Amino acid sequence: MRVAFLGLGIMGQSMATNLVKAGHEVTVWNRTPGKLVEGAAVAPTPAAAARGAEVVWMCVSDTNAVQQVLFGRDGVENSLSEGMIVADSSTISPSATLDFARRLQARGAHYVDAPMTGSKIGAANGTLVFIVGGDDTDVQRLGPLFAAMGKKIFRMGETSKGQATKLAMNLQIALIFEGFAEALTLATKLGVDSDKLISLIEATMVKSGVVEYKAPFILQRDFTPNFPLRLMHKDIRLTLEAAKEARVKLPALETVEEIYDMASEDGNRDLDYAATLTLLEKWAGIQVKGNAA
Ligand code: NA7
Numbered sequence: 001m002r003v004a005f006l007g008l009g010i011m012g013q014s015m016a017t018n019l020v021k022a023g024h025e026v027t028v029w030n031r032t033p034g035k036l037v038e039g040a041a042v043a044p045t046p047a048a049a050a051r052g053a054e055v056v057w058m059c060v061s062d063t064n065a066v067q068q069v070l071f072g073r074d075g076v077e078n079s080l081s082e083g084m085i086v087a088d089s090s091t092i093s094p095s096a097t098l099d100f101a102r103r104l105q106a107r108g109a110h111y112v113d114a115p116m117t118g119s120k121i122g123a124a125n126g127t128l129v130f131i132v133g134g135d136d137t138d139v140q141r142l143g144p145l146f147a148a149m150g151k152k153i154f155r156m157g158e159t160s161k162g163q164a165t166k167l168a169m170n171l172q173i174a175l176i177f178e179g180f181a182e183a184l185t186l187a188t189k190l191g192v193d194s195d196k197l198i199s200l201i202e203a204t205m206v207k208s209g210v211v212e213y214k215a216p217f218i219l220q221r222d223f224t225p226n227f228p229l230r231l232m233h234k235d236i237r238l239t240l241e242a243a244k245e246a247r248v249k250l251p252a253l254e255t256v257e258e259i260y261d262m263a264s265e266d267g268n269r270d271l272d273y274a275a276t277l278t279l280l281e282k283w284a285g286i287q288v289k290g291n292a293a
Pocket of ligand 1: 007008009010011012030031032033059060061062064065066068069089090091092231235
């Protein structure tokens with residue numbers, strides 16, 4: 001398929017690469033010039049990338065970035081064509097997604113929200129899990145592209161339900177990780193060996209994919225970003241905004257947001273969100289260690 005891929009960040013770069021590898025005709029655009037994908041053409045603007053494309057796929061930071069890419073100067077809006085599908089893998093506001101979709105649909109284009117989970121490693125290996133909202137026929141048309149970038153798609157309902165679900169998923173990741181980080185901090189302060197604690201977690205109902213994924217990085221004190229703290233912070237804010245719009249109270253997430261505020265002020269924005277642990281360690285006056293460290 002002829003695909004315009006907009007946004008070559010940590011995720012987008014690998015996703016576009018996998019589309020090329022699967023034989024699609026890809027044109028890429030990135031706000032800051034100079035990012036390339038081998039085998040893909042490069043366009044100077046979103047409008048230029050989208051011209052003649054069957055599908056425009058976005059993967060940019062946040063709601064504002066998607067708005068810019070679609071409706072800003074030289075945005076995708078200028079190159080819409082009847083039947084074109086605009087797919088968005090950024091994690092953004094569900095209510096803004098509905099607004100964007102309505103504006104594009106009024107011009108004959110189709111909109112699919114397809115945020116994903118799987119981090120940098122999933123994007124690189126083509127094993128992302130897509131969480132999708134949109135029309136059945138559109139999602140089916142995108143099938144070969146989903147297959148090139150991911151291992152599974154979950155259909156959550158009509159447009160914006162992918163984004164709504166993604167927020168509900170990241171809410172859990174943030175809280176599960178926070179629980180793990182607080183447990184490690186307390187156990188360390190009380191003299192418990194972290195490797196032994198983690199073995200116990202893995203053998204009991206406390207185990208989780210989040211702990212399994214993050215534990216080795218923490219034990220090696222490797223906080224290079226698989227999922228940067230600044231983006232999880234953004235998702236926490238989005239989730240609290242969506243909750244406010246829906247008149248839902250999320251007290252645990254409100255507290256975790258404060259921890260992310262402080263971890264950001266501490267200079268950890270561009271590290272992995274696992275670096276929130278370092279704040280707890282600082283308060284406790286300890287450092288979590290494992291044999292791998
Ligand atoms: P990154 O690595 O932070 O990349 C973000 C991308 O978004 C990058 O290409 C940025 O371009 C682009 N960006 C940021 N702001 C804008 C605006 N205003 N206009 C156009 N493009 C912009 O993020 P990830 O790849 O890890 O994640 C992307 C999304 O997937 C995000 O929503 C996650 O939560 C999930 P730059 O190179 O800075 O010019």
